[in-house]
Amino acid sequence: MRHATRAMVCTDGPVAIARLALLGSMARDTATPGSGVDVLVAFDGPATSSRSFGVQFYLEDVLGRPVDLGTERALRPELRPAIERERFDVGR
Numbered sequence: 001m002r003h004a005t006r007a008m009v010c011t012d013g014p015v016a017i018a019r020l021a022l023l024g025s026m027a028r029d030t031a032t033p034g035s036g037v038d039v040l041v042a043f044d045g046p047a048t049s050s051r052s053f054g055v056q057f058y059l060e061d062v063l064g065r066p067v068d069l070g071t072e073r074a075l076r077p078e079l080r081p082a083i084e085r086e087r088f089d090v091g092r
Helices: 002-009 024-028 049-063 080-086
Strands: 017-023 037-043 067-071
Touching: 017 024, 024 037, 024 080, 037 049, 049 067
Parallel strands: 037 067
Antiparallel strands: 017 037
């Protein structure tokens, strides 16, 4: 699924993003058919609600799964090291 996600996400989406990464079971390549998708994103420009929800809804439509989206700027400092180790960058 990670490789399919990379191909889908690297197409033109609703907003410009600097980086996009999978987290959780998708990052570990252990997702099941019922797994949601945990995504970490860094936007080109401000991370507005409109941009965040636009990317979330776009990915849900493309992937056919629920998406939980967080931004790199909103990461709590104590969680950053674990997330950086786990992340699977699908890029832009």
